[in-house]
Amino acid sequence: MTRRSIGKRAALVTAVSVTALGTFAAGVGVAGADFAGKSPKPSAKMATEAQVLGLFDEWNAALQTGDPEKVADLYAADAVLLPTVSNNVRTDRAEIVDYFEHFLQNKPYGTKIESIVNVLDEDSVIDTGVYEFALTDHATGAKSTVKARYTYAWEKQRDGKWLIVNHHSSKMPEG
Secondary structure, three states: OOOOOHHHHHHHHHHHHHHHHHHHHOOOOOOOOOOOOOOOOOOOOOOOHHHHHHHHHHHHHHHHOOOHHHHHOOEEEEEEEEOOOOOOOEOOHHHHHHHHHHHHHHOOEEEEEEEEEEEEEOOEEEEEEEEEEEEEOOOOOOEEEEEEEEEEEEEEOOOOOEEEEEEEEEEOOOO
16 A cells, blocks of 8 residues: 555555546535535645646657556555446556557557546546547557547655556447
């Protein structure tokens, strides 16, 4: 377990589940608002929506290197990856690298279509929404696009670097 307590990690995973359920089942997302109808006071320590959206750009740039190790470097040691085009849940670095070794063969390029950002606290954020990947089949050169819904839960580490602790991506059920 990282520096976070088991209770903090459980709360983050619960928040991811609730966010995903609320966003996709109800079609509603609330970014950064509390339920009393008041906006939180800005804090220099809190991540901005633009910073959180930039984390995806960093992840997508790592994909462009074609190096699964560089992509895996963006995941915490105990991260969970529920990948888009694999039925296997990945729960350690070796499994995450293995997934990206195969996925990167298709030269994926991600584009976000819709994002909902939830800043939970100064060290925890959730980015959820819909993205699509342009893929090129490594054997045939055929081009395709995969549209998927996603959730990233990011935690800021002691050194200030943001790492993915939970990443769920699944193909859209309706084509």
